[in-house]
Amino acid sequence: MLLRSGDGRTGIKLWNGVSETTSNGEINYHLLTILGRIQQLKNTDFDNISKIIDFGYNPSMQSLFHAYEWLEGVEWLEWIAEEETISKEELEATVYELFKSITHIHRLGFIHGDIHPKNVILKDNSPIFIDLIEFNDAGTSYNPSYVPENFENLSLIARDRYAVVKMALEAAEKQNLIHLAEHCRNLVEQPEVSEGDFN
Numbered sequence: 001m002l003l004r005s006g007d008g009r010t011g012i013k014l015w016n017g018v019s020e021t022t023s024n025g026e027i028n029y030h031l032l033t034i035l036g037r038i039q040q041l042k043n044t045d046f047d048n049i050s051k052i053i054d055f056g057y058n059p060s061m062q063s064l065f066h067a068y069e070w071l072e073g074v075e076w077l078e079w080i081a082e083e084e085t086i087s088k089e090e091l092e093a094t095v096y097e098l099f100k101s102i103t104h105i106h107r108l109g110f111i112h113g114d115i116h117p118k119n120v121i122l123k124d125n126s127p128i129f130i131d132l133i134e135f136n137d138a139g140t141s142y143n144p145s146y147v148p149e150n151f152e153n154l155s156l157i158a159r160d161r162y163a164v165v166k167m168a169l170e171a172a173e174k175q176n177l178i179h180l181a182e183h184c185r186n187l188v189e190q191p192e193v194s195e196g197d198f199n
Contacts, residue, residue, distance in 0.1 A: 004070060010053060011070040015135045018057070018064045031057065031064065034135050037110075038066050041132060044108060048101040050130050066133055073121035073128060080171045090125065091175050095168045098127045099198070102164050105129065111156040115163035116143035117170075154192055161193040 003012040022028055035057060042052035055066035080091070098120070105112065112119070112132055119131045146163040148154065154162075169184035171177075187193045 009070055010067050011050075012065060012067045013133065015064045016062065018062050018135065020057075020059055020062075031135075034064065034133065038133055041110065044110075046104065046108065048104070048126065048128055049132060050128060064135055071121060071123055071128055071130070073123040076117040076120040076122065076127070076167060076171075079122045080174050086175065088175055088177060091171055092177065092180065094122065094125050094127065095171055095180070097125075098164055098168065101127050101129065102160055103199070106157055106160065112160050113156045114142050115160050115167070116146040117167060118143075120167070148188070148192075150191060158192050158194075161195070161198045162188060165193050165198070 001014040001016070003014065004010070005012070018028075018031060020028055020031065035055070038052060038055040041049065042055065050071055051069040053067040053069060057064050079094075080086070102112070102115070110132070112129055114131065114134065115129070119129060121128050121130060142151070142159065143163075146166055147159050148162050151159055151162075165184050165187045169181055169188060172181035172184060187197055190197070
């Protein structure tokens, strides 16, 4: 469930039916991993993610939650659709910030795993990654339009790189930035967007 506080300043993501133990009675390590990840994100001073305010697990209600700062901004797709108000220089600078931001997230030891235009908002032309926390026993969720065909053979970091490059490609095509579009197209057509190519 996704909730928003009455004053509009806090978002709350809630997962119900989360047990402390697995079906065979063992400790639910997936739950512990998610709680540890949320704690790390809460302790991280990074401007390009939504700040974690609080989090926890209620064993009696079998509920996992985290509360975060609700940021007002423009979704990536809405922003690039405003082609008549965005200069090519502004778009190039924002794409560069998008690349730098995901690289920084990876250097801090975090992976998003589900990057797509609805999970990136722009606030003062600075990209902010949202929806970094996903609790899913079946595995990581993903948007099929922003993973390569061979995504099951790739690391989540490689999926992040692919998604960001594809978003940059769409933006470059929209603004007719020929060289950037050509470079991004070459990258997404490879079996993997390597770290070296991305850098």
